[in-house]
Amino acid sequence: MTMWVCGEVLVDLIPDANNPTSGERTGVIGGGPENTAIALARFGHHVEFIDGISTDQWGVAAKKELDADGVGTRFCKFSDKPTCQAIVTLDEKGSASYQFVIDGTATFDFQRDWLPDAYKHKPDLLHIGTLVTAIEPAATVLFDWALEVSELAPIIFDPNIRPAVIPDRDKYRAQVEKWVSISAVVKVSEDDIAWLYPDRDDVEVAKSWLNDDVSLVVITRGANGLVGVTRNGVYTVPGFKVQVVDTIGAGDTVGAVIAEAVKTIGLEELNDGPLLVALEKAARAAAYTCTKKGAQPPTAKELGDISAIY
Numbered sequence: 346m347t348m349w350v351c352g353e354v355l356v357d358l359i360p361d362a363n364n365p366t367s368g369e370r371t372g373v374i375g376g377g378p379e380n381t382a383i384a385l386a387r388f389g390h391h392v393e394f395i396d397g398i399s400t401d402q403w404g405v406a407a408k409k410e411l412d413a414d415g416v417g418t419r420f421c422k423f424s425d426k427p428t429c430q431a432i433v434t435l436d437e438k439g440s441a442s443y444q445f446v447i448d449g450t451a452t453f454d455f456q457r458d459w460l461p462d463a464y465k466h467k468p469d470l471l472h473i474g475t476l477v478t479a480i481e482p483a484a485t486v487l488f489d490w491a492l493e494v495s496e497l498a499p500i501i502f503d504p505n506i507r508p509a510v511i512p513d514r515d516k517y518r519a520q521v522e523k524w525v526s527i528s529a530v531v532k533v534s535e536d537d538i539a540w541l542y543p544d545r546d547d548v549e550v551a552k553s554w555l556n557d558d559v560s561l562v563v564i565t566r567g568a569n570g571l572v573g574v575t576r577n578g579v580y581t582v583p584g585f586k587v588q589v590v591d592t593i594g595a596g597d598t599v600g601a602v603i604a605e606a607v608k609t610i611g612l613e614e615l616n617d618g619p620l621l622v623a624l625e626k627a628a629r630a631a632a633y634t635c636t637k638k639g640a641q642p643p644t645a646k647e648l649g650d651i652s653a654i655y
Contacts (some may be wrong), residue, residue: 351395352378355429356403377475384601384642393417399451403428426451474503499529585632594640595631602627
């Protein structure tokens with residue numbers, strides 16, 4: 346059996362780190378879901394990635410990158426439509442903001458007739474998120490498909506909010522809450538919650554999301570670590586201090602560790618000590634990712650043997 350990761354693979358156009366105001370940018374293959382898929386593969390898991398991938402230079406590079414880490418692409422749709430571009434701006438702390446070129450791209454070309462049949466392939470779980478769950482018509486196509494998947498496997502949802510694409514807060518919040526309603530786990534940043542619910546505490550929002558389906562909400566707090574919220578309580582782990590190059594892919598790496606824990610430990614057991622162990626590993630993996638340019642999650646060897654952790 347395998348884990349499915351669905352969402353966009355695109356090209357991040359990143360400013361020159363040595364001269365960020367020069368206007369020069371380097372193309373780096375990225376996208377939150379693709380980053381998560383690669384992280385899971387580097388941890389040693391069998392992963393199938395699900396997205397539309399272009400045959401242009403960036404799509405070819407994306408396929409090569411996924412292949413290099415052993416991420417499966419048999420459920421991807423390949424076409425000559427262009428790859429989505431994410432134009433990255435870095436602030437003085439290395440935090441990234443994005444502008445996206447989305448319309449008419451292969452990246453968002455989702456159709457129900459090519460998405461895999463969960464009843465036939467029986468995945469262990471589905472990790473899904475970022476813009477494919479918010480941009481129409483892809484979002485509706487994927488939601489109807491994910492509903493079917495949820496009958497057999499837990500859904501891990503990462504909204505990964507991008508206000509530059511959908512500035513309408515009410516519309517974005519409604520879309521997020523729709524996906525939360527069918528998810529078993531939600532991984533979300535404190536910045537995501539602050540934008541969606543500007544007058545509410547992030548832990549209180551997480552508690553409000555817990556329902557018959559949602560059993561765990563993981564909140565990332567950057568250098569301040571992670572918070573896990575379940576019906577049993579609130580669990581906090583600190584961040585690891587590192588020399589930050591940029592934060593691209595750090596949250597996606599957290600998502601991979603949480604997905605691994607859901608598969609390895611199980612949702613029912615992911616509380617108390619086991620949850621704290623998973624959160625600590627996620628914080629360590631995210632810190633490692635921050636020491637690299639672009640999204641470069643660690644391997645299992647770099648974080649320690651997985652069997653020794655769980």
